[in-house]
């Protein structure tokens with residue numbers, strides 16, 4: 001596989017390192033270029049809701065900040081009220 005400069009990797013749960021995870025949904029939160037998406041960057045945040053087979057709910061996030069896109073994982077905050085698009 002290839003063509004984009006990187007190979008596929010198995011996603012691991014950031015809480016227990018379980019390699020068996022399920023995608024539960026995707027949401028994009030508008031940052032309005034003013035840090036309103038609930039992360040440290042100023043742009044939009046795309047959140048992929050994940051759940052590992054040990055039951056941890058976590059989020060694989062792609063956030064835009066000044067032309068760069070950052071990828072990170074974090075513990076799920078399912079009670080957060082998010083403006084979805």
Ligand SMILES: [Zn+2]
Nearest residue numbers: 013016052056
């Ligand atoms: Zn886990």
